[in-house]
Amino acid sequence: MMSRTISLKEGAAKTFSVVDVDNEIQQDSAASVSEDLKILKMGVWAFFILLIIEGGLRKWVLPGLATPLLIVRDPLAIWMIYKAIQKGIWTPGAYVIIMWFVTILSLAVTFIFGHGNFLVAFYGFRITVLLFPVIFIIGAVFNKNDVIKMGKVMLWITIAMTILVAFQFYSPQSAWVNRGVGGDLSGSGFSGAAGFLRVPGTFSFTNGLSLFYGLAAAYIFYFWIAEGKKNVSKLLLAFASFSLLAAIPLSISRAVVFQIALSLVFMMGVTLRNPGKVKNIIGFASIGILLFLLIGNFSFFETASKALTERFTTANTTEGGMVEGVFIDRFLGGMFSAISNESFAFWGGGLGMGTSVGAEVLAGGRGVYLIGEDEWARIMGEMGLIFGLIVIFVRVGLAMDLLKRAWDNLSYSNILPWMLISFGLMNILQGQWSQPTNLGFVVLVAGLIIASTNHEISH
Numbered sequence: 001m002m003s004r005t006i007s008l009k010e011g012a013a014k015t016f017s018v019v020d021v022d023n024e025i026q027q028d029s030a031a032s033v034s035e036d037l038k039i040l041k042m043g044v045w046a047f048f049i050l051l052i053i054e055g056g057l058r059k060w061v062l063p064g065l066a067t068p069l070l071i072v073r074d075p076l077a078i079w080m081i082y083k084a085i086q087k088g089i090w091t092p093g094a095y096v097i098i099m100w101f102v103t104i105l106s107l108a109v110t111f112i113f114g115h116g117n118f119l120v121a122f123y124g125f126r127i128t129v130l131l132f133p134v135i136f137i138i139g140a141v142f143n144k145n146d147v148i149k150m151g152k153v154m155l156w157i158t159i160a161m162t163i164l165v166a167f168q169f170y171s172p173q174s175a176w177v178n179r180g181v182g183g184d185l186s187g188s189g190f191s192g193a194a195g196f197l198r199v200p201g202t203f204s205f206t207n208g209l210s211l212f213y214g215l216a217a218a219y220i221f222y223f224w225i226a227e228g229k230k231n232v233s234k235l236l237l238a239f240a241s242f243s244l245l246a247a248i249p250l251s252i253s254r255a256v257v258f259q260i261a262l263s264l265v266f267m268m269g270v271t272l273r274n275p276g277k278v279k280n281i282i283g284f285a286s287i288g289i290l291l292f293l294l295i296g297n298f299s300f301f302e303t304a305s306k307a308l309t310e311r312f313t314t315a316n317t318t319e320g321g322m323v324e325g326v327f328i329d330r331f332l333g334g335m336f337s338a339i340s341n342e343s344f345a346f347w348g349g350g351l352g353m354g355t356s357v358g359a360e361v362l363a364g365g366r367g368v369y370l371i372g373e374d375e376w377a378r379i380m381g382e383m384g385l386i387f388g389l390i391v392i393f394v395r396v397g398l399a400m401d402l403l404k405r406a407w408d409n410l411s412y413s414n415i416l417p418w419m420l421i422s423f424g425l426m427n428i429l430q431g432q433w434s435q436p437t438n439l440g441f442v443v444l445v446a447g448l449i450i451a452s453t454n455h456e457i458s459h
Helices: 002-061 074-086 094-112 118-131 134-141 144-170 206-225 227-231 234-251 254-273 275-295 299-319 322-340 356-363 375-412 416-430 436-453
Strands: 190-193 196-198
Touching (some): 002 074, 074 118, 074 134, 094 118, 094 375, 118 356, 144 206, 144 234, 206 234, 206 254, 206 416, 234 275, 254 275, 254 375, 254 416, 375 436
């Protein structure tokens, strides 16, 4: 009997040992995945930082490497794709597979029917093969808390960015802060109004600054009206809001005004699903009015406002009003002209041909476009009717998918994706992905929207 008891105890001990080993294996596996996630999250933060400082590197720090720094985020994107797939954290889904398939076919067509230049083709190839998948990797490794942390960092950067923009606005183009790409001593300012030029901040060109303030506005409005404001210093939020208001005239950009107005419209839309947020919005509006009255007492604001007013007047004369010129002409008009343009070749001119880099390499022209500046026209002109339409349909599908998920999340009082889509929607649909900074902001915000929904999405 004693022998039998010992045998049972030994068996139990052996069983426990196997379970214990299984638990250790599972814990080690979980720890490994957690460590891999941390590393990939660092990759996302690196992507964000490089997006903000890329222009500064090209202008002030490493001007001799201005051209290769155009694609400074590409090696990081390759590493993130490899790491995410290798560790099983992300696998390509429908959107990415379609983009890869169509782009690879377009690459082959580029050398058969198109321009045939390898450098230009690769520059176009990387847009959808290397950068587009990063959207879903961000969505896979980030969560809502990570997205909020990045928003808090954006508040600090907004303050610093506006201080820099003020120095650029009032400094001559010969000043160091206004040095152009590659250390260009003629300056980085772009056509403005009232004797002042549109400045780029830390970015290479003015479009980067307008995109930055668009994302900043989405975050600032979110922190004012959502539950997230409890975790943000009210003083920091007030200073960031003040900086955003000051940036409106200092940027002399209609795009900044339009984007802020769009975020305001989306913020009002929150009340359709969450009527209780009306109080938050009224409070935000009151604070906004007070800040506007306060900033109006500064002479720099009055001077910058005159420049912005003149910019609107001049642009309205040549392009129409803000809604007509910025939205209807650039957005809806670009959609129509892309599909109706009969001059586009059936198979397209080849990947990268519609980018500024493509124009410089193929025709020696800087600041010109061989196909057209509108994004959908570029896609159709490069990839042709069939492949071009597929890419456009993927972009429309992704934008509508994210919009629906953001809207649905309002029912759960998750306002963050809804405010982020206020900035991301038009850029996903019609943003100029051929321009590295624009592409970087689209990849970032689309990934942040996915991460903030806490729901799975087709990758």
